[in-house]
Every structure is written in structure tokens, then in C-alpha cells.
Amino acid sequence: MSGFVYLDFIGVALFAASGALAASRKQMDIVGFIFLAVVTGVGGGTVRDLILDVPVFWVEMQTYLLVTAGAGVAVYFTAPLLESRYAWLLWLDAVALAAYAVFGAAKGFAITGSPMVAVAMGMLTGCFGGILRDVIAGEPTVLMRREIYVSATAxxxxxxxxxxxxxxxxPVAAVLGFAAAFGVRAGALAYG
Amino acid sequence: MSGFVYLDFIGVALFAASGALAASRKQMDIVGFIFLAVVTGVGGGTVRDLILDVPVFWVEMQTYLLVTAGAGVAVYFTAPLLESRYAWLLWLDAVALAAYAVFGAAKGFAITGSPMVAVAMGMLTGCFGGILRDVIAGEPTVLMRREIYVSATAxxxxxxxxxxxxxxxxPVAAVLGFAAAFGVRAGALAYG
Amino acid sequence: MSGFVYLDFIGVALFAASGALAASRKQMDIVGFIFLAVVTGVGGGTVRDLILDVPVFWVEMQTYLLVTAGAGVAVYFTAPLLESRYAWLLWLDAVALAAYAVFGAAKGFAITGSPMVAVAMGMLTGCFGGILRDVIAGEPTVLMRREIYVSATAxxxxxxxxxxxxxxxxPVAAVLGFAAAFGVRAGALAYG
Structure with a gap:
């Protein structure tokens, strides 16, 4: 699974940034940015690890807390410069869901050996962080938008x-999976 | 607990169908139907198994993923034929919550031996799938409707x-519990 | 951690009462009061224990179910006497989040030995019950209100x-942490 580890950091950090952008749209304070960044960044993977009955990744390796909190702080200072925070949120979310779906499927496959459970884990992992972010921020969940979202993850x-x-x-499997998910989602965002 | 296993399949499959109907009301694509069907079908039982600290049922036995995904596909093709998808959703939900509440209580009782924890597990299991479905689909949760819902589960x-x-x-305990929960909920739906 | 145990009961009972007040605002029946009281009271701690991979506290010690259900019943009979149920909800929530954040951090610290994980656990524990309550009741989550909420927990x-x-x-650490969290939140509620 080591070939997928970069995908994991990318997914976690960018989901965190999308969570911080949601905090920005709600005009929260800096601790609110950090909170929503951390919850969005690690939410999907936490559910994945609980279901797979393995130690929760960010309790084992606290770098993830630093990365997500750091993404929250970085967005706090840069969000006012962005022209459209929601467009940025959707694009960050698109890269993150592709990375996270592939890593989630890889971890599920490595641990259970079942292709079906692996796909379910990838979908769950890819979608759940965004669901948490949108529910806490009180926005309609991104799954309900018309552009292909769950399908890209799948x-x-x-x-x-x-x-x-x-x-x-x-690494080849990782790149192919990532390209497929991001390509479909990006196409839907651009032309949808 | 083997006497309750049919209740479990009924509960899981019908909750899944109700999730797919929610996807239909939101005009999602077929993968969205499958996603919401699987999440609604296995959601309550997943939380139950995590809290009871036993292996999550659908990771152990993947038939559940097939059943819930199949329910999603079946609803995708039949939903356009239904006159009132929301009425169907509520009735499927009513049968499912009765089955799920009884099976959840049975599993909680078998594992902890505590009647109080068993009842809490039954309520949690019966209500949680529907909560997840409604929150993801952005509908008011079914618990907030006036008809007796949580009480039927309890x-x-x-x-x-x-x-x-x-x-x-x-089997007698299963039938009695199911009849009590469904009877009350059905009465509330029909006359509420 | 024994010095913190009273904080835990206070947090659990008052979160439960705030959940019951949400049920009251939604005109649910008495079982609805109990359900929302139990879910709000034990929700944050349940997630904490799952992530820390320790037995869920209310499965181990059923007094918590009695306390939270009792809080639900008590509020059912007293809520009609209150002038402003939402103001009461916010103040109960404020005491509860302070108690819960400190106890959550203490438990996280005792089990993992990591200050960073401990703080994350305190925040998660303090905020999650309120999030569950508001999401199930279909209210905007209390985190989205302008008064300092997540920051007080942190x-x-x-x-x-x-x-x-x-x-x-x-006991000194417990009192200091509680005073800091409640002081900031109370100030925000009173003057925000």
C-alpha cells in the first residue's frame, strides 16, 4: 500500500482545505476553520478505519492532525483573496475525493482482500468527509448537486x-484510479 | 439469534429500497441510487456493530452489499412506475424499522446480556438508517414528522x-416485537 | 482520571437535557424526548470511545442510559413551564460542552499520552453531541451561530x-479547563 501514501496526504489536506472554505463561507473564527478542516480532512478515513477495525490513522500518526490544522490556518489567511470560494471548494473537493476514494479502496482491499468491500470503502471514504462538512456547515450536501459525484468516486x-x-x-493502479475519478468529476464540473 | 436472521434481511433490504426512493426523489443517477441504498440499508447496523465492538456485519458477509445494491438497482427501474414515491418510502421504512429494531435489540441482548442496552440498540438501529438517508438527501428527518416513529421502534x-x-x-419473540412495532407505526401512518 | 468523573456526569446529563429541549421545540412525544436526550447525551462520548478503541462507556456502565433517559423525562414535564426553551437549551449546552470537552481531553490524554490527540478528542467530544442534536432536530447546528463555540471547547x-x-x-486541571471553556462561552452568550 506504500505506493498510495501520497494520495492519502493529498486527499486529507485538500478535503481539509475544502472544509476551511466552508468555514470561510460561514464567517467562522480561526478555530472554526481549524475544526471544520480537521473534521472534513480526517472524517472519511476515520469511518473507514472504524469499520475495518484497524487503529484510526490520525491517532496512530499525528502528522495528519498537523496537516489538516495547517490547511485550516492557511485557508484562513488566503480565503479573502479568492474570487469564488465555492468554486475553489468544489475543485479542491474533486481532487480530494479522487485521491481519497483510491486510497480508501486500496486500504480496504489490503485488509479484507474483498474487491466488493474495497469498492464500498473507497466510495464511503471519498464521500463521507464532504457529507460531514456540508451537514455541519448547514449546506445542501455536495452529493445532491447534479454533477456526477458518487459515480466518480465509484x-x-x-x-x-x-x-x-x-x-x-x-503506483500504476493508484494513478489510473485517480485519473478516472478526477477526470469524470472534473468533466462534470467543467461542462455540467 | 438465528430465529431473527430473516428479519435482518428484510430490514436491510427495505431500508435500502427506501434510500433508493430518496435518491429517486432527488433525481440522482443509478450510482447515486446504489450509494444511498447501501448507506441507508447498512447504516444502522454498522453503528450497532461498532458500539457492540463486534465485526461489522457487511464486512463479514458481503451478501448484504449485494442485497442493498440490488435493491438500489431494482428501485431505479421501478420508481418511475410508482404514483407516490414518498408514500412508498414511508411504508417501506415502516416495515424496515420494525424488523431492524427487533433484530438490533436481539443482537444487543445476545452480546451484552443487558435488557437496557438491548433496547437502546434496537432504537438506535431502527432509527439511524433513516436519519442517515434523510440527512444525506437533505430532507427533514422522518423522526420529525408527527406520526409515532421513535415510539414504535422502542x-x-x-x-x-x-x-x-x-x-x-x-421466533415468537421476533414475531411479537415486529408486530408491535409495525402495528403502531402503520396505525400512525394510516390514521395519523 | 477519577477527578474528572463528576464533569462527565454533568456533561452527559446537561447535553441530554438540551436534547430533550430540542425535542420539546419540535413537539415530539415523550419517547422522542428520551431518544433525543440519550443520543445528545452519549453521542460525543460514543464517538470518542470508538476512536480511542476502548469499550463504549454507556455499554460498560448503564447508569448513563438511566441518567440521560431521566433527563429526557424530567424535561418533558418541566419544559412547558419555561419561558424561553431555546435560551435554556443554549445555557445547558454551554455548561455541558465545557464539562464534556475537559473530560474528553482527559480521557484522550490518559489513553494515548498525546497532547494533540487529547485536544482533538476534547473538541470532538464537546461539539459532537450538539451537532447530532441539531442535525436530527433539523435545526442549524449551534456551531454556525456567531457566538464563540468551537473556540471555547478548544x-x-x-x-x-x-x-x-x-x-x-x-481536580485543579479539571476546574481550570472547565472555567476557561465555560467562561468564554458564557461571555459570548451574554454579550455576543
């Missing part, structure tokens, strides 16, 4: 698992 | 535990 | 952990 997880099943090396 | 769990405590056989 | 957790790190006795 596709990324399926491509990753299929690539692993036919024996492609980890 | 009654089903209490009847099941009481029947087990006085030594009735499992 | 401050209480930080003060408790800092006091423990410099070797102050448990």
Missing part, C-alpha cells in the same frame, strides 16, 4: 481494484 | 426483550 | 492538557 475505486486484481503495480 | 425492542426474558422461543 | 481542552502537563493535580 469509478475511481473500481478502476483501482481492477488494476490491482490484474496485477498492475501499486 | 416498543418493538421492549416487546422483543420482554418476550426473551420470560423465555419465549426466538 | 480552550477548555488546551487548558486541561496544559495543566496536566505542568503537573497540576487532576
Amino acid at each position: 469509478l475511481g475505486a473500481v478502476v483501482m481494484v481492477a488494476a490491482a486484481l490484474i496485477g498492475l503495480p501499486d | 416498543l418493538g425492542a421492549v416487546v422483543m426483550v420482554a418476550a426473551a426474558l420470560i423465555g419465549l422461543p426466538d | 480552550l477548555g481542552a488546551v487548558v486541561m492538557v496544559a495543566a496536566a502537563l505542568i503537573g497540576l493535580p487532576d
Whole structure:
């Protein structure tokens, strides 16, 4: 699974940034930014690890708390410079969900050996952080927008698992899964 | 607990169908139907198993993923034929919550031996899937509707535990609990 | 951690009462009061215990179910006498979040030994019950109100952990953390 670890950091950090942007849209204070960044960044992976019955990743490795809190602080100072915070939120969310879906599927596959559980884990992991962010911030959840969202997550997880099943090396499976998920979601955002 | 296993499949499948109907009301694509079906179908039981510290049921037995995903696909093709999708959603939800509450209480009782924890598990299990469905779909949660909802779940769990405590056989306890919960909820839906 | 145990009961009982007040505002029946009281009272601590991978506190010690259900019943009979149920909800919530944040941080610190994880646990524990309550009741989450909420929780957790790190006795650390969190939140409620 080591080939996927960069995807994990990307997914966690960018989900955190999208959470901080939601805090910005709600005019919260800096601790609110950090809180929503951390919850959005680590939420999906926390549920994944609880279900897989493995130690929760950010309790094991506290770098994740630093990365997500740091993303919250960084967005606090840069958000006022952005022209459209919601467009940024959606694009950060798009990269993050692609990364997170692939990493979640990889972790689920490594631990259970079941392709079906792996895909479910990828979808859950990819979608759950965004759901938490939107529910806490009181926005309609991003899943309810018309652009393809859950499907992109599902596709990324399926491509990753299929690539692993036919024996492609980890980094290749990671790149293919990521490209599939992000490509579909980006297309939907750009032309949807 | 084997006497309750059919209740579990009924509860999971019908909650899944109600989740897919929520996806239909939101005009999601087929993957959205499957996602909301799976989350609604397995959500309550997942929380139950995490709290009871037993392996999550659908990671152990993947049939549940097939059943819930299948319910999502089936609803995708039949929902356009329904006259009132929300009425169907409420009735499917009513059968599902009765089944789920009784099975949740039975599992909680079997594992902890505590009637109070068993009733809490039944209520949690019966209500949580519907809460997840409504929150993700951005609808007011079904608990907030005036018809008796939480009370029906509680009654089903209490009847099941009481029947087990006085030594009735499992299938009898299951039928009594189910009939109590569904009877009350159905009465409320029909005349409420 | 024994020095903190009273804080835990205070936090759990008052969060439960705030949940019951939310049920009252929604004109639910008495079982609805009990359900929302129990979920709000034990919600944050349940997530804390799952993440820390320790037995969920109310499965171990059922007094908590009795306390929270009792709070629900008590509010059912007294809520009609209150002039402003939402003001009461906010003040109960303020005491509860201070108590819960400090106890959550203490438990996180005792189990993981990491100050950072301890603070995250305190914040999560303090905020999560209120989030659950508001989401189920269909209200905007209390975090989104302008008065300092997450910051008060964070401050209480930080003060408790800092006091423990410099070797102050448990009860002193508990009182300092509680006073910091409640003081800030109360000031915000009174003058915000």
C-alpha cells in the first residue's frame, strides 16, 4: 500500500482545505476553520478505519492532525483573496475525493482482500468527509448537486481494484484510479 | 439469534429500497441510487456493530452489499412506475424499522446480556438508517414528522426483550416485537 | 482520571437535557424526548470511545442510559413551564460542552499520552453531541451561530492538557479547563 501514501496526504489536506472554505463561507473564527478542516480532512478515513477495525490513522500518526490544522490556518489567511470560494471548494473537493476514494479502496482491499468491500470503502471514504462538512456547515450536501459525484468516486475505486486484481503495480493502479475519478468529476464540473 | 436472521434481511433490504426512493426523489443517477441504498440499508447496523465492538456485519458477509445494491438497482427501474414515491418510502421504512429494531435489540441482548442496552440498540438501529438517508438527501428527518416513529421502534425492542426474558422461543419473540412495532407505526401512518 | 468523573456526569446529563429541549421545540412525544436526550447525551462520548478503541462507556456502565433517559423525562414535564426553551437549551449546552470537552481531553490524554490527540478528542467530544442534536432536530447546528463555540471547547481542552502537563493535580486541571471553556462561552452568550 506504500505506493498510495501520497494520495492519502493529498486527499486529507485538500478535503481539509475544502472544509476551511466552508468555514470561510460561514464567517467562522480561526478555530472554526481549524475544526471544520480537521473534521472534513480526517472524517472519511476515520469511518473507514472504524469499520475495518484497524487503529484510526490520525491517532496512530499525528502528522495528519498537523496537516489538516495547517490547511485550516492557511485557508484562513488566503480565503479573502479568492474570487469564488465555492468554486475553489468544489475543485479542491474533486481532487480530494479522487485521491481519497483510491486510497480508501486500496486500504480496504489490503485488509479484507474483498474487491466488493474495497469498492464500498473507497466510495464511503471519498464521500463521507464532504457529507460531514456540508451537514455541519448547514449546506445542501455536495452529493445532491447534479454533477456526477458518487459515480466518480465509484469509478475511481473500481478502476483501482481492477488494476490491482490484474496485477498492475501499486503506483500504476493508484494513478489510473485517480485519473478516472478526477477526470469524470472534473468533466462534470467543467461542462455540467 | 438465528430465529431473527430473516428479519435482518428484510430490514436491510427495505431500508435500502427506501434510500433508493430518496435518491429517486432527488433525481440522482443509478450510482447515486446504489450509494444511498447501501448507506441507508447498512447504516444502522454498522453503528450497532461498532458500539457492540463486534465485526461489522457487511464486512463479514458481503451478501448484504449485494442485497442493498440490488435493491438500489431494482428501485431505479421501478420508481418511475410508482404514483407516490414518498408514500412508498414511508411504508417501506415502516416495515424496515420494525424488523431492524427487533433484530438490533436481539443482537444487543445476545452480546451484552443487558435488557437496557438491548433496547437502546434496537432504537438506535431502527432509527439511524433513516436519519442517515434523510440527512444525506437533505430532507427533514422522518423522526420529525408527527406520526409515532421513535415510539414504535422502542416498543418493538421492549416487546422483543420482554418476550426473551420470560423465555419465549426466538421466533415468537421476533414475531411479537415486529408486530408491535409495525402495528403502531402503520396505525400512525394510516390514521395519523 | 477519577477527578474528572463528576464533569462527565454533568456533561452527559446537561447535553441530554438540551436534547430533550430540542425535542420539546419540535413537539415530539415523550419517547422522542428520551431518544433525543440519550443520543445528545452519549453521542460525543460514543464517538470518542470508538476512536480511542476502548469499550463504549454507556455499554460498560448503564447508569448513563438511566441518567440521560431521566433527563429526557424530567424535561418533558418541566419544559412547558419555561419561558424561553431555546435560551435554556443554549445555557445547558454551554455548561455541558465545557464539562464534556475537559473530560474528553482527559480521557484522550490518559489513553494515548498525546497532547494533540487529547485536544482533538476534547473538541470532538464537546461539539459532537450538539451537532447530532441539531442535525436530527433539523435545526442549524449551534456551531454556525456567531457566538464563540468551537473556540471555547478548544480552550477548555488546551487548558486541561496544559495543566496536566505542568503537573497540576487532576481536580485543579479539571476546574481550570472547565472555567476557561465555560467562561468564554458564557461571555459570548451574554454579550455576543
